[in-house]
Amino acid sequence: MISVPQLLAAIMGVGVALGAGGAMLVMSTSRKKRLVCCADYDDVREVPSRGTGKDDPIKGKSYAIDPSSPDIRKITKAFRWYSPQFSPKEVPRFYDLSSITENPTAFRDVIDILVSRYSAPSSKPTHVVAFDARGFAIGAPLAVQLGVPLVLLRKSSKNPGILVQSEGYTKEYKEDHDERMCLRIDALKPGDSVILVDDLLATGGTVTAGLELVCNLGATVLEVCCILILSSFNPVSRIRASHDGRFKDVSVFSIIEDSSIPPINCRDPVNWKERRRIIDGERTDFIRSTYNLS
Numbered sequence: 474m475i476s477v478p479q480l481l482a483a484i485m486g487v488g489v490a491l492g493a494g495g496a497m498l499v500m501s502t503s504r505k506k507r508l509v510c511c512a513d514y515d516d517v518r519e520v521p522s523r524g525t526g527k528d529d530p531i532k533g534k535s536y537a538i539d540p541s542s543p544d545i546r547k548i549t550k551a552f553r554w555y556s557p558q559f560s561p562k563e564v565p566r567f568y569d570l571s572s573i574t575e576n577p578t579a580f581r582d583v584i585d586i587l588v589s590r591y592s593a594p595s596s597k598p599t600h601v602v603a604f605d606a607r608g609f610a611i612g613a614p615l616a617v618q619l620g621v622p623l624v625l626l627r628k629s630s631k632n633p634g635i636l637v638q639s640e641g642y643t644k645e646y647k648e649d650h651d652e653r654m655c656l657r658i659d660a661l662k663p664g665d666s667v668i669l670v671d672d673l674l675a676t677g678g679t680v681t682a683g684l685e686l687v688c689n690l691g692a693t694v695l696e697v698c699c700i701l702i703l704s705s706f707n708p709v710s711r712i713r714a715s716h717d718g719r720f721k722d723v724s725v726f727s728i729i730e731d732s733s734i735p736p737i738n739c740r741d742p743v744n745w746k747e748r749r750r751i752i753d754g755e756r757t758d759f760i761r762s763t764y765n766l767s
């Protein structure tokens with residue numbers, strides 16, 4: 474329910490800080506002005522945000538947009554997930570970024586929200602830094618619209634040149650610390666201020682590796698942003714507690730939280746009788762018509 478200060482702010486068209494429970498900010502997009510309400514994530518309360526100041530309005534904060542706002546509801550409705558039977562990994566819900574990229578309206582809304590957030594002089598980065606691979610899909614249109622370079626964080630030394638490498642990191646479906654993130658040594662330098670972009674945050678392991686690299690090259694991280702945060706993993710607290718608190722002030726922004734994505738968004742094919750998820754090419758027409766998959 475909307476509070477009195479929120480209502481006043483909505484009428485006046487200005488953002489107001491609401492103190493401990495949350496904050497509100499005004500966002501505008503190329504298509505329209507909008508007022509959205511933000512609340513601190515639960516897990517942020519374990520590690521209180523620090524260093525917030527007028528000069529740097531997004532530092533040390535953590536936001537998710539009010540799930541009841543119309544644009545957010547559209548994005549939430551569009552984001553599909555699959556059960557382990559149809560997923561590349563054994564996680565209860567595998568969230569499929571292609572349900573956003575294949576939906577031009579939802580995709581544009583996502584990019585508009587991020588462009589709006591990072592266009593203001595006080596929050597504009599010198600670089601967008603995106604994570605291999607799904608982060609590229611979000612980072613590329615965002616960097617183009619902001620008119621700043623896109624830096625590609627790559628897994629497994631896939632990039633050329635002299636590279637810096639992160640420590641091994643874990644993620645929701647990998648526990649053995651053998652994944653590493655790499656960045657060309659001349660991709661960033663002291664004085665650069667970046668936003669780190671990915672499709673989603675689960676444990677925050679991937680983001681932590683990116684933070685490590687960017688900070689080791691001397692650049693400043695304005696904010697980590699994603700479309701979806703899996704809050705039950707407490708990624709914000711984990712990121713802030715990692716590396717002996719080196720990233721304790723990092724700001725994290727997510728457009729939606731997974732708790733707002735309902736069971737009906739499950740995209741598992743119904744009545745699927747096959748044992749295997751991957752089928753032979755010559756059977757595609759039969760499978761499509763049998764299971765109504767077109």
Ligand SMILES: O=P(O)(O)OC[C@H]1O[C@H](OP(=O)(O)OP(=O)(O)O)[C@H](O)[C@@H]1O
Nearest residue numbers: 605606607644645674675676677678679
């Ligand atoms: O917060 P975490 O637990 O680290 O998990 C989140 C990461 O996992 C996924 O990437 P993945 O490594 O599967 O690679 P992909 O983008 O190549 O699919 C996702 O795109 C994030 O980068």
Ligand SMILES: Nc1ncnc2[nH]cnc12
Nearest residue numbers: 564566567568645646675
């Ligand atoms: N639940 C999940 N769905 C999609 N990608 C992920 N990466 C880490 N956890 C994930």
